Each structure stands twice: as structure tokens, then as C-alpha cells.
Amino acid sequence: MVVVSEATALPARVSTAGRHSSVVVSDDRQWARHLCGFVRSGLDRGEQVQYFADTTAPERVLRTLADAGIDATAAVTRGQLAVPVAAQTYLAGAAFDPDAMIGLWHDAVDAAFARGHRGLRVIGEMSWGVRGAVGADRLLEYELRLHQEVFERLPLTAWCLYDRRLLPDAYVNLLAGAHLTHRGDPVAEPTLHVAPLADRVGFLMSGSAGYDTRDAVAAVAAAVRGTSAPRVEMDLTALRHLDAASLAVLADAAAGRPGGAGLHVRQPPPSLERLLELFPALGSVMEVVGR
Template identity: 75%
Template structure:
């Protein structure tokens, strides 16, 4: 039976196991890398590193220089260093559904080989290149809190190198994590993050024309979420335009029949906007705290 995300998990809270890691130089990168790998090896977990711009040999040299026996860990299969291009980007396009399935398979393989769980680092700089499906990365980051970390003994850090990604992109993607590590980033115009204790998402800031891509990612995550009951917490949302509401309500209407998506504490005009779209009203339920 899949554990409920609200219940304590034997391997720790999901919010603590999926983190964004933002860094600005090689020293910071090495510190985060070594802390993560050392912790995983000490706990008997399998550790995987998915490089994008970093030479895999540099990853191994950095670990060895820090006193970590990476060679022995590789030999036993407890440590692997590969590239995103040979793993989750090996297909025709980045596909959140396929990647979620890969995580389930990878954890099953790791635990089947006697490891206590799986740890992984992924370099995310590929998201600003011309990679098919890169525009679905935010959808993926929003979905995996419940669909992956709420269900599996997996710890993963998403590495965001500020030298490779523009600050606005880093802000949006880092904001999609519940727990953060590394350099602080400015709040994006519209931040969306998973709810830590139940299936759903928290929206804060302003949703309008300039954030339509973020709203589209939230809609895709709402549409795909397998949880029968989903909540969209809007208590920190200052503005929501009619077009954004229509996109979100349309995604709610596309979900399989079941309870409506709960919209918690939307902006004051929210109810009036819903009156403009009565055909969508049955798909959402506006609630207060």
C-alpha cells in the first residue's frame, strides 16, 4: 500500500529529502557534493550523480580529494556517476511521466540490491538549452514531491549553477522546492511550491500575463496529479487574472471524476471571476481557513 503523504514516513519527511541547491562557484559545488555523497555512503544508500556540464571524472576526483573512497564505492555499485544525456535525457524529449517511472524503478533496483535507499544529484543546467521537453521541468518539480518523495526512500538534490542559469529561471525552479540549501535567491513574481503535508500546491505572488508559463506548469501538474483530493493554497496570492483562473479551473475540470480541487483563500475577486466561468465552477471549491 502506498503510504499517505500526511503520515510519518520511515525514511523521513518528503520535504527534507527533495531540495534545491543553488551555488555560484566550484568551491560551493564541491562542499554540497561531498556532504551529500558522504552522508549517503555512511547510511548504506546507493548514490547516483547525473552530470550535465561537469566532467564525471571531476566529480570523482573531488570526492577522492575530500577523503571519500569513491573508487571503492564505484566498484561495489554503491556510487555511480553518469550524465543526464545518457539517462533521463536519453529519449526524444524530457518527459515528467517517464522520469517519475524511472525513479520508481531506480529505487526498486537499489533496495533490491540491499541498499537502504537511493540518493541522487542532478545538474539542472540543461533546462536553458534547446532540449525538447525542457519547458516541462517546473511541472516535474511540482509533481515529484507527492508522486515520488512522498512514496519512496529517495533523497535528491537538484543542483542549480547560477553561472549557467539566469536568476529569474533559478528563482522559479528553486521556489518549486519546499526545502532549500545554498545561496539565497530572490522571490519570483509568481512562486509555486508543493504543499509539504498534503497533495497540492501553494501559489504566492502575482499570476498574470507575465507568468503565464508558470501558471501553465501548475495546470499541467493539477491535471496529472494522481491524488484524488488536491488543494491549491492561494492565501499568499496577491493577484490572479481571469486568464490564469480559467487555465487552472480548466485543468481541474480535466481531472478524472472525483472531489473538486480545493482553492484555499483566493484573492478577493476570485469568486467574481468564477461567476464568469460557471461551467468550471463544479471543478473547483473555494474554501477559507
């Protein structure tokens, strides 16, 4: 479990709206506009700003900022701006590891405050997720966990940048949809939409869960299993269908929660309620609420 220092913990009741966003672009002009607006805002606020590059050369990032009238060189010199690459950030270990990355965020915010900055602001390219990096299949789990484990706790603003020219549409739709706030190009609703809940610890599943969405269901299950909160809720109000295999995966995750805390399921589809009634073992780890 990550411990948050008092110096960097958020004050009570501070809104996290808009601090973790997906940004979808499809051309260089859109990319430059989001980049420059994001960096300029952070520098003006006295925050440390980082751009996690992947396919974009760091020199191009700095040149684009300079062309927009931002003194990127001076910001780099004084330590307020940095452009590390994926091998130094998301892929710094032998594999992409959500736990390690979440720990990195806590360490990075502490470091920014120690250097006298007023917060941390990061924009990261997500194109590395489709190149077969070890652990990249855990990226959706990571996005689902960030709201409660990072943004509810730290003065951090982070945008995840998805470039449609480099990523399949289905991948963009699923990953971008896992954020509470979206910017840039519109995204289509995936077959199964999964996201963190904004107002309580838990996750949303809407649409239809079956064989074709098994990877997304597995990511939700991993996020459920890894959440240490005493109460975790799964909002299924808009879920039309959940097959037996998906239910088994979620039930297994609920049974594996720390201390056997189980999972609270809000307004599941009738088929799931019938299965819970037929199999008492499932009901022991998944409690239906809000009928």
C-alpha cells in the first residue's frame, strides 16, 4: 500500500474533476495545441511539467513549445520542464507494472514539491501500449485504479495522449473511455465500457460483457482485487448482459479481496441476479445493492 506524505496529500473535499483526462488527437495541429496549452498552464501555475514521450522525439516537443512562444529551454534549465521517454517512465522496469507506476507518481509529486514547485503536471504518449511491451496488457487495469489510488490523493494533473494515427480505434475507445474526463477527438462507445466511479470507490461497467470483451473484464477484475478500500462497488445499472464466464472472473476477484471484503453490485441485469440466486457461493462474495 502506498503511503502519502502530509506535504503532498490533497486537502479534504478538493475536486479531482478534469485532473486525469484522456486526450485523443488525429493530426499534428491538434497535438501541438493540446501540448502547448497544457505546458503553458502548468508553467504559469508554478508546477513542474513533464512530457512522457514515446514516438515523438523530445527535441520536437521542445521545438514545438518554442515555436508557440514558450521558453522551453529556460524551463528545462531551471528544472521546471522535462521530457523523459517511455523507457524512463512507463517501461522503466522489466515490464509495465501498475503498482510500480502508481508508486512512481507518489515519488514524483514528492520530488516536485521538494524542488519548490506547486504541483506536478504530466502529459504522456500512450502509443507504447500496442507494441508488445511486457505488461502492456495491464494498462486498462492501471487506468481504472488511478482515480482512487493517485488522483484522489495527490496534487497531480495528468493527460493520457492517444494518437489515432498510431492506435486501433477499438483500443482508443476502450482506454480513453476509462477516464472520467475526455478531450480532443470524440470516441465511440465500446461494446463494454469500463471506468472508475467518480464519487465512491468502485467501477462502472455498461454495455455487454462476453467472450469478445474478456480482456476488459479481466482488467476490471484485477482492479477490484487490487483495491484495498473496505467497500468497493460495481455499478452495473447500464449493463445489458454479463455472461457466466465474466461473472466467474468477477466473483473470483471479489473472493480474493483483502480480508474477504467482497464486492457490492449495484442494479445488475436480471440474468446476473438469477445466477446469484442459483449459486449461493457467488452471493457470499457479491452483494446486490440498490435494487
